[in-house]
Amino acid sequence: MDLVGIAPIERYQHAPPRVHPAAHLPGARTVISLAIRYPDALFVHAGCGLAESIFGIERYQNLVIGRRLQAATLRLTRLLEDHGHATIPMPVSGKWRVHAYKDIPTDWCADFSHRHAAVAAGLGEFGLHALVITPQFGMRQRFVSIITAAPLDPDPLYAGPPLCDHCLRCVKDCPVQAFDARRSALESVTIGERTFLYAKVDHWRCAWSEQLNLIPEEGPACAGQTYGVLPPATGPVDEMVMLNTFYAKCHAAGLQAAMTHAMGNCMRVCIPPRLRGTQQALTHLCPKTTKRHTEPIPATPAPRPYHLVAS
Numbered sequence: 001m002d003l004v005g006i007a008p009i010e011r012y013q014h015a016p017p018r019v020h021p022a023a024h025l026p027g028a029r030t031v032i033s034l035a036i037r038y039p040d041a042l043f044v045h046a047g048c049g050l051a052e053s054i055f056g057i058e059r060y061q062n063l064v065i066g067r068r069l070q071a072a073t074l075r076l077t078r079l080l081e082d083h084g085h086a087t088i089p090m091p092v093s094g095k096w097r098v099h100a101y102k103d104i105p106t107d108w109c110a111d112f113s114h115r116h117a118a119v120a121a122g123l124g125e126f127g128l129h130a131l132v133i134t135p136q137f138g139m140r141q142r143f144v145s146i147i148t149a150a151p152l153d154p155d156p157l158y159a160g161p162p163l164c165d166h167c168l169r170c171v172k173d174c175p176v177q178a179f180d181a182r183r184s185a186l187e188s189v190t191i192g193e194r195t196f197l198y199a200k201v202d203h204w205r206c207a208w209s210e211q212l213n214l215i216p217e218e219g220p221a222c223a224g225q226t227y228g229v230l231p232p233a234t235g236p237v238d239e240m241v242m243l244n245t246f247y248a249k250c251h252a253a254g255l256q257a258a259m260t261h262a263m264g265n266c267m268r269v270c271i272p273p274r275l276r277g278t279q280q281a282l283t284h285l286c287p288k289t290t291k292r293h294t295e296p297i298p299a300t301p302a303p304r305p306y307h308l309v310a311s
């Protein structure tokens with residue numbers, strides 16, 4: 001692991017009950033946060049250069065780094081279990097409850113937040129984009145967490161110089177305008193004795209690109225996908241419009257629609273002040289200017305029936 005931090009359960013006293021570590025493991029006393037950094041050049045050049053390769057970063061993110069993180073959580077879980085402590089390894093993020101669920105009012109909510117665990121474990125702090133910035137690697141790492149009943153010595157919360165200077169690059173370069181960074185809109189979260197502020201994120205807009213890959217410039221263009229539609233400039237994103245646009249994209253892009261990857265500009269353009277000049281910056285975003293379809297979204301083709309054939 002490149003980063004390891006330990007958060008005592010008391011730092012979660014303000015967490016909503018259903019996403020609290022104890023909601024997963026009654027009797028939880030500690031959360032361990034782990035991270036592996038991305039290879040810097042892989043991160044910087046994803047989608048750029050002559051190769052315009054976008055698949056490498058996706059495979060590393062999910063298969064190589066993601067699996068290695070999960071393998072580490074399994075090893076640590078077994079070790080802690082062997083010492084008599086109930087422990088749950090949380091998988092890397094990638095699945096969400098799309099709609100508010102029971103007493104969770106938030107859309108697009110993971111059942112456990114590795115971001116908040118990393119901050120609680122002292123590995124970094126939130127940037128304006130609501131993602132975690134670390135002093136060592138900025139944005140270029142992936143996190144995972146372990147919840148355990150073991151009482152481990154905690155690490156202090158991050159207390160160094162601010163890691164975000166509100167330069168607004170992430171807000172300005174977001175093609176779907178997912179961030180509301182007005183002072184009056186900022187959201188606050190209290191972890192331990194610190195309160196953090198970050199922009200209000202419209203997760204539907206974010207998913208428009210990140211999960212449904214509807215903005216070619218954030219990655220799919222590098223696989224030859226040209227079908228793109230922007231969400232409405234203001235106001236809420238309508239789920240049915242989103243679904244219809246997604247189906248239209250699948251229709252237009254064919255099988256390629258299932259084999260594309262998007263990587264948010266907010267992750268890619270953010271270099272915290274202390275790493276500017278040392279961490280390699282992007283010279284440009286995804287190089288292709290893609291056609292943007294402005295005509296009405298084509299009707300969704302009628303689904304073809306299929307039959308399960310008993311063997």
Ligand code: SF4
Binds near residue numbers: 166
């Ligand atoms: S891009 Fe600038 S404003 Fe956004 S999180 Fe990074 S340092 Fe903060």
